[in-house]
Amino acid sequence: AEEVGGGDKEVVREYFNSTGFERWRKIYGETDEVNRVQKDIRVGHAKTVEKTMLMLTEEGSLDGVTVCDAGCGTGLLSIPLAKEGAIVSASDISAAMAKQQLGGENLPRFEVNDLESLSGKYNTVVCLDVLIHYPQNKADGMIAHLASLAEKRVILSFAPKTFYYDILKRIGELFPGPSKATRAYLHAEADVERALGKVGWKISKRGLITTQFYFSRLIEAVPM
Ligand code: SAM
Structure with a gap:
């Protein structure tokens, strides 16, 4: 597999084993110990999980279907997948998250x-x-690798660059502090599409999830 270059990955791993873990454990949890922005992100993310489940199940039953949940976090998608009978392999770079x-x-x-x-x-x-933690030049290799693991379909979500200026302001509130680990990268849909195209995959479904502070483009890709 192509290595995601130097700094980024180590910084992301370190972040999700420490301050990032605390932050996201709260956001992905159920307790009230979240602020307004975090609550909004929790709701937005839940919608992404819900839409993903819809995209997957509308093609037929998941019973016995093998699914790789890459960068699974606290398992918010893996659990409903398993409930639908999928054979789920979930993994995350962060031991704390997993x-x-x-x-x-x-x-x-x-x-x-x-x-x-x-x-x-x-x-x-x-x-x-997951791609939000990586610049497009790293994301290209990640997308290619994910596609190489898939037989039928790949589902990805990322923060779309369309909302760049709008989101930039909000990211400031979302990820305060000077740490490089807290950087968020936006991706143009065309760039993701091109990265998929290079390895013979095309986008077959698109969804957009937005709340006040959360923006996510959800795509399904299939072999060309
Ligand atoms: N996919 C989960 C979800 O939607 O609930 C978690 C999303 S969370 C914003 C991003 C996750 O990606 C973190 O748990 C982080 O540890 C993981 N991650 C970041 N870079 C990764 C990499 N290179 N390989 C695997 N996991 C990674």
Whole structure:
């Protein structure tokens, strides 16, 4: 697998094992210990998970379907996938995030792993809200690698560059502080489309999720 270059990945790993873990554990949790902005992001993210589940299930039952949830965080997508009968391989670069996952009936298989190191073949590969941590030149390789793991479809979400100026202001409130780890990268849909195209994949479905402080472009891609 192509290595995601130097700094970014180590900084992201460190962030999600420390301050980022605390922040996102709260946002992805259920308690009231969140501020207004975090609450809004929680709602937006829940919509992304819901839309992803819809995109997946409208193509047929997930029973017995292999799904790779790359950068699974606290497992908010992996759990409903497993409930639908999918055989879920969930992994995250952060040990702290991966340890947060809840139990369930048909348990997903969770592991600590960066997505660049994943191998094997899955019917479906999903990667939600991970690309925001990487600039497009790194994202290209990540997208290519995710596509190489997938047989039928890839589902990705990312913060769309269309809302650049609008979002920039809000990101300031969202990720305060000087730490490089807190940088958020926006991606132009055309750039993601081009990265997929280079490895023989095309976008087949598009969705957009917006709340006041959360913007996410959701796409499904299939082999050309
Ligand atoms: N996908 C989850 C969800 O939607 O609930 C979590 C999204 S969270 C904003 C981003 C996650 O990506 C974090 O848990 C972080 O540790 C993980 N991550 C960042 N870079 C990664 C990489 N290179 N490989 C695997 N996971 C990564």
